[in-house]
Amino acid sequence: MxxxxxxxxxxxxxxxxxxxxxxxxxxxxxxxxxxxxxxxxxxxxxxxxxxxxxxxxxxxxxxxxxxxxxxxxxxxxxxxxxxxxxxxxxxxxxxxxxxxETGQELKEVIVTANPSKYVADYPSISLRLKTPVLNIPQNIQIVTKQVLRDQQIFDILEGVTRNVSGARRMEHWDNYALIFMRGSQIAAYRNGMNVTMSWSPQPEDMGMVERIEFVKGPAGFMLSNGEPSGFYNVVTKKPTGITKGEASMTVGSFNTYRTTLDLDGKLDRSGKLLYRLNILGQAKDSQRPYEFNNRFSIAPVIKYQFDNKTSITAEYTYNYNQTSPIGSNYSFSAKGYADLPVDFTTAEPNMSPTKLNEHSAFVTLMHNLDDNWNFTGQFAYILSRQEGQSLWPTGFSADKDTLYRAASIWDYLGESKVGQFFINGDLKTGALRHRVLTGIDMSDKAYFHDWAQSGSFGKLNIYSPVYGQVPASSYPEYDRRLNIRQRGVNYEESYVGYYLQDEIAMLNDRLRVTLAGRYTTATNTDPYSGKVDASRFTPRAGLSLSIDKNLSIYVVYDQSFVPQAGSDYYGNSFKPVTGSNKEIGVKYDWFDSSWVSSLSLYQIVKNNVLTADPEHTYFSVQLGQTTTKGIEFDLRGQITQQLSMMANYAYTDGKVTKDTDPNKVGIATPGSTKHIANAWLTYRFRDSSFKGLGISLGTQYQAGRTAWYVFDGTSQLLPDYFRLDAAISYQAHRFLIALNINNITNRYLYSGAYYSYGDFYYWQSEPKMNSRLNITYKF
Structure with a gap:
């Protein structure tokens, strides 16, 4: 190095x-x-x-x-x-x-603008990079608002990953997003700040999202601590100063009813005080009986421009979810995967729901020091509460037909405070141009869990289930007389990081050399191992060369450092995860960035990786070292005036390379998938009697899937996955109507794992063929 x-x-x-x-x-x-x-x-x-x-x-x-x-x-x-x-x-x-930006002319432009806006030339300002995506020595894939609209995605859990090479959403409880990429779970960011917490934040609703940026590799350390595999950054909608609005309504399978409202404009004549307001409500059932997800959210944003140099933006979001008991979406069998119909459930109609409340506030102050230098300070506060229960069986009868059902309390409180201050700008030294970024970021997070109260509530023959026979008195009663802070198990983590990055451009900006470093000191505290302090310096070096106006190549080497809270069964504290990434890539912009493509090859080495302890329930062990190698290809954009396309492919080879148990060396890392390929095509008629009509077709394919929870290289392999989706839409003046049909081949699709503690399999099935009809009006 x-x-x-x-x-x-x-x-x-x-x-x-x-x-x-x-x-x-x-x-x-x-x-x-x-x-x-x-x-x-x-x-x-x-x-x-x-x-x-x-x-x-x-x-x-x-x-x-x-x-x-x-x-x-x-x-x-x-x-x-x-x-x-x-x-x-x-x-x-x-x-x-x-x-x-004003008048009827703008309204017509907004309505009839190119509906295939799948390409973004620049990353969002929340990534602090003033360089075009083509010239950044980093693999950054941007999922635009138009892609989310075309695919009718409701939240981060619903197929967003199909738009990025190698990304895969793992099955889990639906109270937070669990996304894997490059062999491990990636961190969740919102507006450039790391908001990852244990079991939170709640999945972002796409009604409030402008775009989602997937940043691959450990360059996230410039923003905060992060996994070497990368992170995803959700960019929420902000005021634009344009007076406009949008209302939509969606109905669909499984009693789905959803409505959204997006208002944007000015609060004073001078245009200094701007606002953005998003409101949504949703009621949705599932292919499984007694399973539902009802949601309400409101997100007001205010921006004030003091003068030509200083602005402040304040954003508040309130999310409320009422769902069936967590875990009702799992199926269980002692005989193997997919042994039950897609509508199997362990839930009952008279069960109490689980309630989730989340408040988040983001404040950003921006000040131009001069024409070249900017100062930014921002603060985020998230308070997430969950009160409910989770369903998980204790095992099977001897004949493997009868499941012993059980439930446990699952109350949670998560409190996150994140602060960041940074300066970025350009300067010249002779023939060299320097693009400098330096700053400090701080985070303090605390979690309180209560899952210690549980009880059984009856048997269920999984092959001939009968529901509605369990009296309310049979369910376990939970003692909530004490506040969650008093009865919950407390985990805390905090860190302070200092960083400096210099992008040095030469040869008339054709060659760009990036040198960067970050020093992080972190503290983790839990009731088992007590307080653990750790610190580390992580460097980064990259090079990007523009062969011509459309073609660039890059190489990058960087390291990561992620402290880990907790301890193993024997009380030994977990060592921080350390990792390194070596990567080389090629980017090509076609026809003045109408469509863009990228190809990258990488190797990630992670030390001190955690996985579930196969011998002690609820505990984890450190594997030692894993190595992940891969190839990723992404293509997106407007191929012709009528045809827009998104396509990607990833080959991922993740293996355990060091372990205290020699038998584990060489097996696949939990959650890795050898081959992932996706495509989404939209053809919109422009110059015929069918003008305004659009037709879309999308595919998802995965092969060589492993379970993310426990994988020992034997019985947990998952079958190949293939899904075909389609959509038809019509756009006229201010109206857009769209019908999406998912899983049109009606396949049984699922993801799951083998549960060694109970000697049975569990999985989550997706719905078979289903549809959504959306009507949007812009004003």
């Missing part, structure tokens, strides 16, 4: 470029009413030059070779504009954009 860093430093310091005289392009971007259009993307078409507009509406592009160019300004919700500019050596070219 030292040699790599030394080579990078020597390269950046020793290259002497005889620079020809260049020019500068600068200008202003405003909306129609004269207000600065902050965060608009500025791109010099056919080059690697790009930037984002600051809060004053100002942008600047340096070191432009003399010649004729096309300058493009784009932003979600605003009409894209282009201008021709002629750059001369030694001159500053001034230009400006006025983006349409």
């Amino acid at each position: 030292r040699r790599i860093l030394l080579m990078m430093i020597c390269l950046s310091m020793s290259i002497h470029v005889a620079m020809a005289q260049t020019g500068i392009i600068e200008g202003m971007v405003t909306t129609k009413d004269g207000n600065p259009a902050e965060f608009v993307n500025i791109w010099l078409v056919g080059t690697t030059k790009g930037t984002t507009v600051n809060s004053k509406g100002y942008f600047r592009l340096d070191d432009i070779k003399p010649g004729n160019y096309v300058l493009r300004a784009s932003f979600v919700g605003l009409e894209t504009q282009t201008k021709e500019v002629k750059v001369k050596a030694g001159e500053i070219i001034k230009t400006s954009f006025v983006l349409t």
